[in-house]
Structure formats: structure tokens, C-alpha cells
Amino acid sequence: MSENIFSTFQTVVHLSEDCRSTHVFVVMGASGDLAKKKIYPTLWWLYRDNLLPSSTFFLGYARSSIEIKDFLNQKCRQYMKIKPDEEQRFQEFLEKNFYLTGSYDKSESFVQLDLKIVEIAKLGKCENVEDANRIFYLALPPSVYTSVTKLLSQNSKARKPHFTRVIVEKPFGKDLKSSNELSAHLSTLFTEEEIYRIDHYLGKEMVQNLIVLRFANQIFKRIWNRDSIECVMITFKEPFGTQGRGGYFDEFGIIRDVMQNHLLQILSLIAMDSPVSKNAEEIRNEKVKVLRTIPELKMSDVIIGQYVGNPNGQGDEKMGYLDDPTVPAGSTTPTFCCAVLKIKNERWDGVPFILKSGKALNERKAEIRIQFKEVPGDIFDNTCARNELVIRVQPDEAVYMKISTKKPGMNFDPVETELDLTYKHRYEGEYMPDAYERLILDVFLGSQINFVRTDELAEAWRIFTPLLHQLEQQKPKPIPYVYGSRGVPDADELCTRVGKYNYSNTYVWKDSSKSKI
Numbered sequence: 001m002s003e004n005i006f007s008t009f010q011t012v013v014h015l016s017e018d019c020r021s022t023h024v025f026v027v028m029g030a031s032g033d034l035a036k037k038k039i040y041p042t043l044w045w046l047y048r049d050n051l052l053p054s055s056t057f058f059l060g061y062a063r064s065s066i067e068i069k070d071f072l073n074q075k076c077r078q079y080m081k082i083k084p085d086e087e088q089r090f091q092e093f094l095e096k097n098f099y100l101t102g103s104y105d106k107s108e109s110f111v112q113l114d115l116k117i118v119e120i121a122k123l124g125k126c127e128n129v130e131d132a133n134r135i136f137y138l139a140l141p142p143s144v145y146t147s148v149t150k151l152l153s154q155n156s157k158a159r160k161p162h163f164t165r166v167i168v169e170k171p172f173g174k175d176l177k178s179s180n181e182l183s184a185h186l187s188t189l190f191t192e193e194e195i196y197r198i199d200h201y202l203g204k205e206m207v208q209n210l211i212v213l214r215f216a217n218q219i220f221k222r223i224w225n226r227d228s229i230e231c232v233m234i235t236f237k238e239p240f241g242t243q244g245r246g247g248y249f250d251e252f253g254i255i256r257d258v259m260q261n262h263l264l265q266i267l268s269l270i271a272m273d274s275p276v277s278k279n280a281e282e283i284r285n286e287k288v289k290v291l292r293t294i295p296e297l298k299m300s301d302v303i304i305g306q307y308v309g310n311p312n313g314q315g316d317e318k319m320g321y322l323d324d325p326t327v328p329a330g331s332t333t334p335t336f337c338c339a340v341l342k343i344k345n346e347r348w349d350g351v352p353f354i355l356k357s358g359k360a361l362n363e364r365k366a367e368i369r370i371q372f373k374e375v376p377g378d379i380f381d382n383t384c385a386r387n388e389l390v391i392r393v394q395p396d397e398a399v400y401m402k403i404s405t406k407k408p409g410m411n412f413d414p415v416e417t418e419l420d421l422t423y424k425h426r427y428e429g430e431y432m433p434d435a436y437e438r439l440i441l442d443v444f445l446g447s448q449i450n451f452v453r454t455d456e457l458a459e460a461w462r463i464f465t466p467l468l469h470q471l472e473q474q475k476p477k478p479i480p481y482v483y484g485s486r487g488v489p490d491a492d493e494l495c496t497r498v499g500k501y502n503y504s505n506t507y508v509w510k511d512s513s514k515s516k517i
């Protein structure tokens with residue numbers, strides 16, 4: 001493992017040498033899909049790279065009786081990317097793993113969990129062996145959140161001075177009411193400092209970069225407002241449908257699945273004012289402040305769609321959303337949505353923020369597109385397209401600014417081009433940690449910058465809840481779009497008419513890394 005890693009590396013090195021306390025990371029729901037595909041692989045990478053406190057153990061907890069070493073070796077291994085020369089390290093990782101079978105609703109099980117953690121803590125080489133810092137990752141269905149969190153807090157919290165931290169996965173409720181109820185429940189059991197609501201988009205490199213790009217560059221600071229910016233578009237696209245998990249998806253739909261959380265989180269980082277400092281509370285204060293100025297979405301602000309099979313497609317592409325046997329017949333759940341949000345504050349009044357997301361589209365892409373106003377008093381007879389700053393979150397992280405330049409040669413004509421920061425070229429060979437790696441490490445470090453605070457969550461639900469309720473009550477039929485297409489064409493019209501977005505259709509990108517000199 002090279003010594004590069006990420007911004008928190010200095011702190012991380014310090015942390016890994018910290019031997020004052022043993023840490024026990026408990027995976028609640030250890031036998032499940034999330035644990036298998038994401039959590040255990042992430043723990044392995046953090047362990048492999050020596051980023052965790054030296055005395056850290058992992059305890060799986062679930063109802064099924066499993067042999068944890070076999071589970072890690074046989075079920076999780078395919079997601080762990082273990083290189084041949086890492087086998088010995090992997091064996092060491094296996095030795096750090098434990099497992100306990102227990103229920104999600106009986107006190108006795110959580111008393112056993114407490115005893116097991118104390119027992120594991122004694123294996124640690126640290127001075128303070130009577131207990132351990134405890135991190136609980138709730139990789140569980142929402143139906144058991146309430147009982148698990150209650151029983152954890154009553155029976156399995158760490159004894160002082162050790163800390164307890166609880167990582168909660170979405171969905172954080174289904175609307176404002178249910179989310180507030182869940183938050184109120186959690187707040188009777190844990191302090192805000194103990195709760196880590198994970199939104200994995202906040203762990204992505206380019207999402208984390210937003211704060212640096214915005215607040216470390218004078219050139220952006222002065223133009224980041226309604227005087228210069230015409231509109232902002234934040235897009236999430238996936239080239240696959242429900243893949244047989246339609247039953248789960250149908251309960252939520254695309255708005256709850258990615259818009260109310262991931263895309264709105266990105267929006268708040270783009271739109272917030274400068275925080276007083278890098279401190280988590282200061283940053284989250286600014287995010288909440290801007291969210292509070294966003295009016296609730298109305299039906300007229302959105303276009304919803306649902307994919308139908310593509311008769312000319314391959315395999316899955318032939319199957320529409322309603323063809324998935326796990327989707328209830330006649331479902332009106334949107335798999336595509338384009339919404340235009342307004343921000344009623346001094347900086348952004350009149351600048352539409354377009355959120356666009358969909359499944360079964362033409363590509364995998366998450367990006368932020370900031371479109372600037374046309375040049376006033378343009379001397380080039382309006383031949384120049386608007387400047388656009390694009391921050392591509394995935395795939396292939398990049399930041400590029402579309403500009404006009406003089407066409408090289410004997411003329412005076414502008415031509416569209418770009419200032420291009422393509423990560424794989426500029427930062428070739430740099431280690432790019434997975435979102436979960438950064439976020440789980442943040443929990444060890446006690447950094448809540450990239451986790452969703454209670455008031456932030458409530459604001460996010462406030463914006464979307466009236467629309468979600470209206471959709472559920474009125475059940476408008478989503479507009480069909482073909483699997484593998486760009487989505488609902490009416491969305492382009494909404495983007496232009498309400499969103500003020502201008503697609504010039506003139507830009508051609510030339511990948512300069514492929515040019516021969």
C-alpha cells in the first residue's frame with residue numbers, strides 16, 4: 001500500500017498508532033447483502049491498509065447461525081479484491097473477526113452482545129481493557145431499526161470513557177412524519193454526536209471536492225451566484241433497471257431512492273454559503289440554512305417517468321418496470337424524475353436547480369453541470385455557447401469548464417473547447433478510496449462532516465413530502481420511456497422552460513490524451 005491516501009491521512013496515521021482503547025466494530029445484520037457486498041469488504045480494505053486503530057476487532061451479529069470465517073472467505077471474498085500477496089494479511093483479518101447469533105427484539109440477546117464485546121475487548125493490547133469503543137453499523141431492514149436501537153442503547157452501549165457510535169443506513173423514514181418519528185426515537189437513545197446517518201454520495205471523491213473547489217478558489221467565489229449563473233443541473237443515471245429487486249424499489253421510487261438524499265445533498269454543497277470553518281457543525285449549519293430557503297416541490301415542477309422494455313434491446317433491456325414479477329401490477333412508481341427546485345435567498349433567487357435521475361437509462365453517470373449566463377453585449381453575434389462547469393462524479397471523475405477560444409489559425413472566430421481536469425490523467429496511479437471506506441473511517445475518527453444531521457434530514461423531507469404524498473394519493477401515470485434511452489423527452493422541455501437550461505448541441509469533445517504529438 002503506497003503512502004498517499006487521502007486528506008485525512010495524517011490523522012489516520014495518528015489514529016492507527018492509538019493504543020489507548022480497543023475498538024469493536026459491530027455489523028448488525030452481518031449475514032445480509034449490504035454486509036456481504038459493502039461493509040465487510042470495506043472493513044477489509046481499511047484493515048489491509050493499516051488505517052484503523054491498531055487494536056480493532058470486528059463482530060458480526062445476526063439471527064442466522066453462521067461461521068464468520070467461512071462467510072468472509074466464501075461469500076464476501078468475491079467483493080474484496082484480495083491480491084495474491086495479500087493472503088497472509090487477509091488471514092490476520094479473519095482472526096480479528098467474531099460472530100454472535102441473536103435476535104433483533106429480545107433484551108437477552110443484547111445483553112449477550114454486550115458481554116461478547118467486553119470479552120473481545122480483553123483480547124486487545126490496550127491499557128484500558130475493561131471495555132472498548134463501540135461502533136454499531138445497522139445493516140438492517142428499517143422494520144427492525146426501532147427495536148434494535150432501543151435494545152442497543154439499553155443493553156449494549158460502551159461504558160464511559162469509551163464511545164458508542166451508531167451508523168444508520170437509509171431509508172431514514174419515508175416522509176417527513178415517519179422520518180421525524182425515527183429521529184425523535186433515536187434522539188431519546190443517543191446523542192447527535194453518536195448518530196452517523198450515512199449517505200454514501202457524501203463519501204465520493206468529487207462530492208467531497210465540492211467544498212475545496214468552491215471555497216479554495218477565488219475565481220469561483222465571485223461568480224457563484226445569480227449574477228453569473230443561469231442554472232444548475234445535477235444528474236444521476238443508471239443503465240440498469242430493478243434487476244429483480246422491484247419489490248423493494250416499488251415501495252420507495254426514484255425520488256426517495258436517490259433524489260431526496262444523494263442529489264439534494266449535492267445541491268446543498270453547491271448552494272450553501274461559505275462556512276465559518278471546516279468544522280462539521282459549521283458546514284452542516286450552512287447546508288441546513290440553504291435547505292430552509294427551498295420551497296416545497298409542486299407537481300408542476302416535476303416530470304415523472306417509468307421505463308418500458310426495449311423490444312430491440314438485449315436481455316434485461318427487453319423488460320419494462322412492470323414486467324418485473326416483483327413489481328405490483330399497474331404500479332405508478334416513478335423510475336425517472338426531473339424536478340426543478342428554487343432557492344429563495346439573496347445568492348440564488350431566480351436560478352433554477354434541476355435534479356434529474358433515472359434507472360434503465362442510456363448510461364451510468366452522476367454529474368453536476370453549472371451553466372453560466374450568456375455574455376452581455378456579446379460582440380460575437382451570439383455564436384458562443386454558454387460557459388459550463390461540469391463536475392463529473394462518476395464514472396471517470398473530472399472537472400471541466402467549457403469555454404470559447406479563438407479557433408487557431410488565420411481567423412478571428414470563437415470555437416468551443418474546454419479546460420479539462422481529468423483525474424485519471426492528472427492523478428494517474430493515485431489511490432481513490434471507495435465512498436464507504438472514507439465514511440467508515442470518518443466514524444472511527446469521529447468526524448461528522450459527511451453525515452446527515454437530524455435537522456438537515458427534516459429539511460430534505462419537508463421539500464419532497466407534499467409531492468410524494470400527492471403522487472401516492474393521485475397516482476398520476478408516469479410517462480413511459482424506453483429502457484436504454486435518455487429518459488422522458490418532456491424532461492428536456494421542463495429543463496428549458498422552467499430550468500432555463502440551454503442545450504446547444506454544438507459541443508464536441510476531443511480527448512486530448514489520445515492525440516499524437
Ligand SMILES: NC(=O)C1=CN([C@@H]2O[C@H](COP(=O)(O)OP(=O)(O)OC[C@H]3O[C@@H](n4cnc5c(N)ncnc54)[C@H](OP(=O)(O)O)[C@@H]3O)[C@@H](O)[C@H]2O)C=CC1
Nearest residue numbers: 235390396398399400418420421422486492503505507509
Ligand atoms: N474530462 C473528460 O473526461 C471530459 C469528457 N467529456 C465528454 O464529452 C462528452 C460531451 O460532453 P458534455 O459535457 O456531456 O456535453 P454535451 O453538450 O454533449 O451534453 C451536455 C448534456 O446535455 C444533455 N443532453 C444531451 N442531449 C440532449 C438533448 N437532446 N436535449 C437536452 N439535453 C441534452 C446530456 O445530458 P443527459 O443525457 O444526461 O440529459 C449531456 O450531459 C461527454 O461524454 C463527456 O463525458 C467532455 C469534456 C471533458
Ligand SMILES: O=C1O[C@H](COP(=O)(O)O)[C@@H](O)[C@H](O)[C@H]1O
Nearest residue numbers: 200201238257258262366394435
Ligand atoms: O443509494 C443508492 O445508490 C445506488 C447508486 O449508487 P452508486 O454509488 O453506484 O452510484 C443506486 O443503485 C440505488 O438504487 C440507491 O438506493
